Each structure stands twice: as C-alpha cells, then as structure tokens.
Amino acid sequence: MLRSRTLTSLVRCRIYTALVCLLMSLPAQSYAGKILVYPVDGSHWLNMNILLRELHNRGHELTVVRSSTSWYVPEQAAHYTSITIPTSHASNLEDPEYMASFLKRNIEIRSGDASILSFIALQQETLTLLMEAHKASADMVRDILQNKDLMKSLKSTGYDIMLTDPGFAGGVVLGRYLELPMVFNVRWITNAEGHFAIAPSPLSYIPTIGSQVSDKMSFVHKLKNFLHYGIGQYIDHGITRPLYQGVISEFIDPDSNIYSLIQGADLWLMRVDFVFEFPRPTMPNVVYMGGFQCKPSKSLPPELEEFMQSSGEHGVVVMSLGTLLGSLVPEISEVIAAAFARLPQKVVWRHLGEKPSTLGNNTLVVDWLPQNDLLGHPKTQAFVTHGGTNGIYEAIYHGVPILGLPLIFDQFDNMIRLTSRGVAKVLEVTALDVDILTQALQEILDKKKPYRENMRRLSLLHHDQPMKPMDTAIFWLEFVMRHKGAAHLRTESYKLPWYAYYNVDVLAFLLGFVTVIVLLFVMTFKALCKAVCRQKQTKKDKVQ
Structure with missing residues (x-):
C-alpha cells in the first residue's frame, strides 16, 4: 500500500513538472512594443484613450503626439508620454465654443423651410468646418516633418507601429514618412466611412454618410445616396487631397495622395459591430471591435445611487449629448425639461449652462455623469441621446432602448441604423414641442412596445462573441507588431489606375x-x- 502511494505521488510529481515545463516553453501571450500614437481630438480621443490604457496595462510603451492647443488630450498622463507640437491655431474640432456655435447655426438653418437652399447652407457649414480642420491637421504634420531634431528622435526610438485615427490624416502622413506599419482606430476617414476606401461598396445597398437611408433603398433613396456619395467625392478631391498634397509631395512622393496613403494601412480596427451596422463587403485586414469601450457598470456615487433608487417602480431616464455638445439652445432645452417634468420616471440629465425654467422636481441636472454606469443600472429604462457612437454602443451593451435627437455629422445615419433594428425612436430636434417629445418618451418607456425587447435581443447578439472586442483589437495590434506589418492581408488594388481597377x-x-x-x-x-x-x-x- 505504501509503495503504491509512493508511485502515485511520483507520477503526479512528474506530470506537474511536465506541465510546468510545457507552460514555460509556450511563447508569451503579449508582445510588449513601442507604439507611436497620433490621435484625433474630441470624442475620437475618448475611445482612443481607452485603447491606450489597455495597451499600457499589457506592457506596451506609448508615445502620443498632441497639439499644444488640444482641449482633450492631456500632456501629462500615467499611461503614456507625450510629444507636444507648438501650434498657434487650434483645430475648430478641438474648441467646444466653436462646436457650440456650429451646432447653433445648424439648428437655425434646419428650423427654416426644408428647401434646396437650406440643404446647400447646411453642406456649406460642414464643408467650411472640414476645410479648416484638415488645414490645421496638414499644417501640424508639416511642422513635425520640418523639425529635424524631432524627426531624428522619432526615427531613432525604434517604434514598432503607428496607431492613428484617419479621420484627420496627419498621423497617416507621419507614419508613412517614418515607414512604420500603420494601424487605424477607425470608422471615418477624411471624406467617408472607412470601408469605402478599401472594400467594394455598391451604392445600391451601402448607405454613404449623410444620406440617412437604410440598406433597403427605393429608387429615390438610391438617388439620395448617390448625391451624398458625390459630396464625399468632392470633399476628397476638392478639399482633403489638395490640403495634404503639398506636404506629401515635399516629404513622401509627389505621385501619392492622402487617399492612397490611407488605403495602404496594414490594419483597420473598425469601431463597428454588425448588430448595429448594415452588412457589407469587407477585407481581411479589417478587424471589427464595435463596443470595445464598453464594460460592466460600477457602483454609482452614494448621492446618485440614492436618486436612482428613489425612482421606485417607474425607473430612470438618462440624457446626455456627449463630449462636444453639452447643451442645446435654450428654447429647445425648455421643451425637453417640460416634457421630462410630465414623466412619472426620474431623469438624470447632463446639461451645461443655465437650468431651464420648466425643470421638474423629478429631473436631476448634472455637469457630468458616469454614462456607462448609469446605463448599466437596473433602474435605467431609456436613454435620450444625440446619437454619438460611444453612447450608442454603451446602450446596446446594457440593453437600453434609445430616443434619438440627432444634431450633426453621422448622428442622423447612426439613428437610421437603430430605428431599422427596432430599438430606437428618432425626433427632429428643430420640430420638438412638449407633446411630441412626451409622447415619444412614453412610447419608448412602454413595456408593451417592442423597443426594450428588441434592444435586449441586440445586446445578447453583441455579447455572444468568441472574444471580447477589446481583446480582439489588442491581439491584432500585437500581431502587426510581431510580424512587422500585415501586408499579406492588404489588397494592392488601390495601386491600380481606375481604368484597370474597373x-x-x-x-x-x-x-x-x-x-x-x-x-x-x-x-x-x-x-x-x-x-x-x-x-x-x-x-x-x-x-x-
């Protein structure tokens, strides 16, 4: 008996030793490298920063290139070192005051008659904003490339990859000049949605930005989609290519342009999940990480938790207009406050500026709110939002139906996608009155309506993945670092002249x-x- 026990113990010891040796022989799961980061400011920085924190936690060394006029990208941070580029003129997208005035002008134009002149005026406002922002982006990267000491330092550091957002393409130019493998944190590029640059995108069923149509198009919808595609082509050929061409011709290749540099990226980390986005053709070097910023909710501060619990059986409505747009014009805010006051639910509203006079006792107005934690709270019944991507994915993650008040940019298209899924209702903010808004809120909150159930189903689909979106993103980032690029996944079709491509x-x-x-x-x-x-x-x- 003793001998048998001794043999059993010996066998176990050998098995454990073999397992330890096997584990030690396995390659490390994380590749710690040096990453040069060139972000876009504003709300784009929020999700980029979440990715950077995770990369830092996994041992990567991060260097962030930022403008001295940046409002959102801190110069000092625990998880990265920064290179601050002196600039005298801030990008308009970095300035909350400019964005507030831009929103005000847009609302004033939309408040008038829906005519061709109004459409042209709205497009002109957007084109002016984009032209100024891209000019600031091109000027900043020129300043960087002309700084010989800085360029010498960047080259000698030995970065493994460039991580950038191609919505404004300064990082694309710098990464190409340094000949670094390029990884995009992306949904939008300089003139359109990212897929349009690298994957077949038939306009018969692929909506383009601004078209506000779904993938099921009537003939009129196709005409509208084609029109907005044309506007995107004008932005590309008439604005962005000329603005970046000078610096590209001087420092890279006069035969290249900003669009072809974007198309040459090794990896596209696409902030898209097809529970939200319409199905479409894609490419092997596109990795989908929609909702990567989402996470389980944490405990609320005691005062806020007490307010949530005081809602009783009716629950709470959460409203936020995102990072750049803290408030609406006073007239619209008065309507919203009055509609909230009619609800039996409690309301938590992120609102900057003067409090509306119609504010009810059931509404808590705050300068800032923990949006993810509120959306994940069991008392939350609905989310009133402008339709920004970050908030949308948090609502999907937590299964909260949406009332959309889209204001600018892609927010209108985002809400089209949600309404097609049956998880949201959308109102035109310039046509709001108290009755219309109250009725819409009551419809979203009505448990007999399908909004909540549809959103819960969408949430289940979003969670049912083999890997979490963040883990997927990190794996492919490290893949590019390990293999010094991912050229085998990238099509070279963009190098073909148009007549050969077609x-x-x-x-x-x-x-x-x-x-x-x-x-x-x-x-x-x-x-x-x-x-x-x-x-x-x-x-x-x-x-x-």
Whole structure:
C-alpha cells in the first residue's frame, strides 16, 4: 500500500513538472512594443484613450503626439508620454465654443423651410468646418516633418507601429514618412466611412454618410445616396487631397495622395459591430471591435445611487449629448425639461449652462455623469441621446432602448441604423414641442412596445462573441507588431489606375477585338457580294 502511494505521488510529481515545463516553453501571450500614437481630438480621443490604457496595462510603451492647443488630450498622463507640437491655431474640432456655435447655426438653418437652399447652407457649414480642420491637421504634420531634431528622435526610438485615427490624416502622413506599419482606430476617414476606401461598396445597398437611408433603398433613396456619395467625392478631391498634397509631395512622393496613403494601412480596427451596422463587403485586414469601450457598470456615487433608487417602480431616464455638445439652445432645452417634468420616471440629465425654467422636481441636472454606469443600472429604462457612437454602443451593451435627437455629422445615419433594428425612436430636434417629445418618451418607456425587447435581443447578439472586442483589437495590434506589418492581408488594388481597377482596359480590348471581327466579317461579306454580283453581271453580258 505504501509503495503504491509512493508511485502515485511520483507520477503526479512528474506530470506537474511536465506541465510546468510545457507552460514555460509556450511563447508569451503579449508582445510588449513601442507604439507611436497620433490621435484625433474630441470624442475620437475618448475611445482612443481607452485603447491606450489597455495597451499600457499589457506592457506596451506609448508615445502620443498632441497639439499644444488640444482641449482633450492631456500632456501629462500615467499611461503614456507625450510629444507636444507648438501650434498657434487650434483645430475648430478641438474648441467646444466653436462646436457650440456650429451646432447653433445648424439648428437655425434646419428650423427654416426644408428647401434646396437650406440643404446647400447646411453642406456649406460642414464643408467650411472640414476645410479648416484638415488645414490645421496638414499644417501640424508639416511642422513635425520640418523639425529635424524631432524627426531624428522619432526615427531613432525604434517604434514598432503607428496607431492613428484617419479621420484627420496627419498621423497617416507621419507614419508613412517614418515607414512604420500603420494601424487605424477607425470608422471615418477624411471624406467617408472607412470601408469605402478599401472594400467594394455598391451604392445600391451601402448607405454613404449623410444620406440617412437604410440598406433597403427605393429608387429615390438610391438617388439620395448617390448625391451624398458625390459630396464625399468632392470633399476628397476638392478639399482633403489638395490640403495634404503639398506636404506629401515635399516629404513622401509627389505621385501619392492622402487617399492612397490611407488605403495602404496594414490594419483597420473598425469601431463597428454588425448588430448595429448594415452588412457589407469587407477585407481581411479589417478587424471589427464595435463596443470595445464598453464594460460592466460600477457602483454609482452614494448621492446618485440614492436618486436612482428613489425612482421606485417607474425607473430612470438618462440624457446626455456627449463630449462636444453639452447643451442645446435654450428654447429647445425648455421643451425637453417640460416634457421630462410630465414623466412619472426620474431623469438624470447632463446639461451645461443655465437650468431651464420648466425643470421638474423629478429631473436631476448634472455637469457630468458616469454614462456607462448609469446605463448599466437596473433602474435605467431609456436613454435620450444625440446619437454619438460611444453612447450608442454603451446602450446596446446594457440593453437600453434609445430616443434619438440627432444634431450633426453621422448622428442622423447612426439613428437610421437603430430605428431599422427596432430599438430606437428618432425626433427632429428643430420640430420638438412638449407633446411630441412626451409622447415619444412614453412610447419608448412602454413595456408593451417592442423597443426594450428588441434592444435586449441586440445586446445578447453583441455579447455572444468568441472574444471580447477589446481583446480582439489588442491581439491584432500585437500581431502587426510581431510580424512587422500585415501586408499579406492588404489588397494592392488601390495601386491600380481606375481604368484597370474597373477593367475598362480589358473591356476596351474585348470591344475592339469584337469590333475588328465584325468589321472583317462585314468587309468580307461585302466583298463576296460584290464578287457574286460581278460574276452574275459577267454571265449576263455573255448571254447577251
């Protein structure tokens, strides 16, 4: 018996030793590297920063390039070191006051008659904003490339990759100049949604930004989609390419342009999940990480928790307009406050500026709120939002139905996607009155309506993945670092001239070949006919 026990113990010891040796022989799961980060400011920085914190936690060394006029990207942070570029003129997207005035002008234009002139005025406002922002982006990267000491330092550091957001393409230019593998944290590029640059995107069922149509288009919707695609092409060829071309021609390659540099990225970390986005063609180097910023809710501060619990069986409505847009014009805020006051639910509202006079006792107005933690609270019944991507995915993650008040940019298109899924109701903010808003809120809150159940189903689909979106993003980032790029996943089709990409040259050859054959046939047939006619004429002459 003793010998048997001794043998058993010996066998166990050998098994444990073998397992330890096997584990020690396995390659490390994390590749710690040096990452140069060139972010876009504003709300884009919020999700980029979440990715950076996770990369730092996994041992990566991060360097963030920022503007001296940045409002959102801190110069000092525990999880990265920064390189601050002196700039005298801030990008308008970095300035909350500019964005507030931009929103005000947009609302004033939309409040008028829906006419061609109003449409043109709205497009002009957006084009002006984009032109100024891209000019600031191009000027900043020029300043960087002209700084010889800085460039020498960047080259000698030995970065493994460039991580950037191509919505404004300064980071794309710098990464290409440094010849670093390029990884995008992306949904939008300089003129459109990111897929349009690298994957087939038929306009018959792929909506473009601004079109406000779903993937099920009528003929009129297709016309509208085609129009907005044309606007995107104008932005690309008429604004962004010319603004970046000077610095590209001087420092990289005069035969390149900003669009082709974007198309040459190794990896696209796409902030998209197809529970939200419409299905579409894609490419091997596109990795989907929609909702990567979402996480389980944490405990609320005691005062806020007490307010939530005081709502009783009715629950709470949460409202927030995101990072750049803390409040609306006073007239609209008065309408919203009055509608909230009619509800039996309690309301937590992030609102900056003067409190509306119609504010009810059931509404708590705050300068800041823990949005993710509130959306994950069991008392939360609905989310009133402008339709920003971060808030939308947090609502999907926690299964909270949405009342949308889209204001600018992609928010209108985002809400189209949610309404097509049956999880949201959308109102035009310029046409709000107390009755309309109250009715819409009551409909979203009504448990007999399908909004909550549809959102819960969407949430289940979003959670049912083999890997968490953040883990997927980190794996592929480290994949690019380990392999010094991912060229084997990237199509080179963007290097083809347009006539080769669309096989115009092949079609022209085939058409020419067929034309020649037909001409030869016709000419041969005519010659034969003439010969036959001459032969008949000769016989006729002989008979005579």
